[in-house]
Amino acid sequence: MTDLTLGRALTPVRRQRHLSLPPLGASLSILFLLALVLAAVLPGLFTRIDPLAIVPREAFQPPSWAHWLGTDQSGRDIFARIIHGARQSLLIGVAATAISMAIAIALGLLGGLGGARVDRAVGWLLEVLFAFPSLVLALLFVAVFGSGVGPLIVATGLGGAPGYARMVRGQVLAVRNAGYIEAARALGHPTSRIVLRQLLPNAMRPLVVTLTMGVGQAIVWASALSFLGLGARPPAPEWGTMLSMGRDFIANAWWLTFFPGLFIVLTTLATTVTGRYIQQRLEGRLP
């Protein structure tokens, strides 16, 4: 019995591994994300069909060899629309995460380095922003600045910012008193250099994982806003907008909503699994 517990205590690594998905999942996820980026850059590689071409006599075709994922109410090919929508969905996800992160870094540095009084003010501001659920914050923003892709990106970024800011602040506070910061200060480096070269890179390292997953989350939130009709305008092949349009035909033509949603799910799943994989790699390397 003692041997058994001792053995278990000595092999924490094994437990770590069986908790996570197998490396197969991680490699599939990375492949999917790479394909998605490729589709965003060169959609022509995946499909030759025009995503905006309206062919009324081919409306509501179920998935077939000619139209892999079927056609929508105007006879547009859904696979082509999803591939061409990858660019916009990825751009929205990355841009919104970048906005979240910019706000978070500004607030986190201010709180972590500005002294006790500033830190209390930042903590206070975060608590106020936290009182709004993300979608409510995003809806408030849309109410003030109107709908469209631009406000959609800012609204999504704003909705996610408080969570990141809390993490950045915690990281800055943890790293601030590390030995290498003290060493850099002793060497007489200017504060700006220490912040940019030492503090930020080290504080951000654990956030790489959160960022990877964050892009997936941002795509979901942005799609939710588009789904509510507050984002990209209908003819554009945006995943959330496609889902929203297909909702009217859900009783007869399930493929109009199922496939755009499936790609949102696969993207989130892939970012989550990839993020977790990066996390394990980082943790494995760090002592």
Added chain:
Amino acid sequence: MTSTTLAVTDPRRERLAALGRRAGIRLAGGVLVLWAVATLTFFALRLMPGDPVLAILGGTTGNPSPEAIEAARQEFGLDKPLAVQYVLYLGRLLQGDLGMSYSQHLPVTRVLAEQGGATFELTVAALVLAWLLVLLLTVVTAGRGRLIGGVASLLETVSASLPHFWLGVVLLAVFAFGLRWFPPAGSDSLASLVLPAFSLAIPLAGFIAQVTRESLELTLEQPFVLTARTRGLSDLAVRFKHALRHALLPGVALSGWAIGALISGAVVCEVIFSRKGIGRQLYQAVQLQDLPLVIGISLVVAAGYVLANILVDLLYQWIDPRQQEAAA
């Protein structure tokens, strides 16, 4: 004197008193946060392009006379300086007056009173359902070897990635239009609550189950679990009576965040299932630029969220007395 009172105090009562103190501090903080929320919302909406008076008098379609504009400006106090407007706004808030909805021509408080119950019902049902799914999945499958753990973990990861709006539409297609088990819309019967509650609960359960499984697997390797087993307790008794309380903590901590996600999800689900509720009201108010309604709903949602987080915090302290000692 002091030593005798200390000796006779009931530890249970002392814990309750400490919990009460903490509740008081948190509530005071919550009130301050709400004041800041109200202030932020007030000034943010004043930044809005366009004249609020025009929105009151029928939005973009109305064509009011200059006299009507001037009258409305005076009636709503919009001719006064911003600082005065702000003080008046706070005064009305304290009296529980959230103004009139531009689009429905009803007091905002009445809209909230009529619609709030349905949203509360939906979010509570979803939270309870999510926890049931979590307990079912994690307590039974944690620490059962690689295969079962792997399958359960995959299931959790996939459910956590499902967006509410897609899950809702898929459930609608399969169970309302395909199998016709549940009504596709409405909010009058218990059956109409099932699909929206599931589409909110499944992704949430995935999130909570991930952390609960991890913490349960760690707990099952603790010495006290071994002790319980040597006393002859059955496997399920060990899991439910001893391991679970320890393993619940991360999940409970996450529930505070979860309530925010539930409220966001409720907006989407109420729209999909055409349910009554403040989520759908908020969505419509944003589309119609009905500012008093947007402000009112945001404030109530923020108040509910802050209150829920205080409750979660207290629950956390109650489950784990060590936290309380650390805080005291």
